[in-house]
Amino acid sequence: MTTNEFEAAVMEHKDRVHNYARGILRDPEDAKDVAQECLIRLWRHREQIEAGTGCRSWLLRSAHNLCVDRLRRRSSRPEAVGDQDAADPKDARPGPERLTSSAEVADRLEHALLDLDHRDRAIVLLREVEGMGYDEIAELLDLKLGTLKAALHRAREKLRHALVRAEVTP
Amino acid sequence: MTCEELRRHIHEGLDDGSMGTLPELVSSHLATCCACRDFKDDLESLSHALRALPRVPLPPEALDAVWRETLHARPVGFAAPAGFWRLAAAASFVAALSTATLYFVFAPAPPPGPTAVELARASAQAEMVFGYTARALAATRDATTDRVLASRVAPAVRSATASQPSRRP
Numbered sequence: 001m002t003t004n005e006f007e008a009a010v011m012e013h014k015d016r017v018h019n020y021a022r023g024i025l026r027d028p029e030d031a032k033d034v035a036q037e038c039l040i041r042l043w044r045h046r047e048q049i050e051a052g053t054g055c056r057s058w059l060l061r062s063a064h065n066l067c068v069d070r071l072r073r074r075s076s077r078p079e080a081v082g083d084q085d086a087a088d089p090k091d092a093r094p095g096p097e098r099l100t101s102s103a104e105v106a107d108r109l110e111h112a113l114l115d116l117d118h119r120d121r122a123i124v125l126l127r128e129v130e131g132m133g134y135d136e137i138a139e140l141l142d143l144k145l146g147t148l149k150a151a152l153h154r155a156r157e158k159l160r161h162a163l164v165r166a167e168v169t170p
Numbered sequence: 171m172t173c174e175e176l177r178r179h180i181h182e183g184l185d186d187g188s189m190g191t192l193p194e195l196v197s198s199h200l201a202t203c204c205a206c207r208d209f210k211d212d213l214e215s216l217s218h219a220l221r222a223l224p225r226v227p228l229p230p231e232a233l234d235a236v237w238r239e240t241l242h243a244r245p246v247g248f249a250a251p252a253g254f255w256r257l258a259a260a261a262s263f264v265a266a267l268s269t270a271t272l273y274f275v276f277a278p279a280p281p282p283g284p285t286a287v288e289l290a291r292a293s294a295q296a297e298m299v300f301g302y303t304a305r306a307l308a309a310t311r312d313a314t315t316d317r318v319l320a321s322r323v324a325p326a327v328r329s330a331t332a333s334q335p336s337r338r339p
Contacts, residue, residue, distance in 0.1 A: 003241065006240070007241065010233075010236060014227075014233060014236075015225055015226075015227045015228055017228075018227070018228040018232075019225050019226060022226060023223075028226075032228065032229055035228050035232060036228075036232045036235055036236055039236045039240070040236055040239045040240060043236075043239070043240035043241075047252065047253075103224075105219055106219065106222070106223050106224055109216075109219050109223065110223065128220035128221060129221065129223060131221075134185070149181075149185060152181075152185070153178075153181045156181065156184070156216060156217075159216055160209075160213060160216055163212075164212070
């Protein structure tokens, strides 16, 4: 990857990596750090990476690994959990009235995503938000195709239940 | 078709983007089952809502930090350019190969063999030794022959001669 290709890759994928990290970590500061670290790592490994699709997969894999490391560190120091956004969705429920605006739906959906374990969250984000192919996700997360699809189906149903419980129609 | 089977079809339709062309069995089940219709609508809406989640751009200060650490990084001490170490390894290999070649071409010759004079002297000595040996063998052979003649043949000849009558008148 040349310097120009690196610059183009950063501009193309920076928000994708940042959003993926936000989706997994739910902490803006951590997500920013992870995205920054991924892009710097891309520069350090640019000799081994091809520009294009390979670059996207590499960045998302790198972001995923960094996010998992951070989640592990968080779980080893429970007092340091930084999920400011991760308040219990039931506490933030505005009332019995039905939520209809897209911003409210998005907010509830983001909270519902938090109830998934990080692997299922990663699968949903990579498939439904990033639109990646199953083979690519299976390789990235080191899963068999059948396991991946079963986990995605389970995650969809969990999200649906969570939204129905929260009286939200997606 | 059971509700469970139908829900599997709905998931597969979402997986491969074939929700618009669901099999006839699925469509007829959906027409009669309110719960499955809700399930399908919910999952489709969920899929749309996930795709529509707001994208938060990477903050500018983070992007600045990336440029500072990468493209605009100041070299600290010796900063090896891209491919430097590969080139250095190739150069080391070529240098080692050249040194080995020069050594084999210009290395001191092995110690020389015997000169012609030494060879002639050695040959003469060998001939002399062979001569002594041949003469010693010949002398031994002659002595053995004489002894045999003296001890066995001569007495036999003498006795034969003595036993013959004289033919002289």
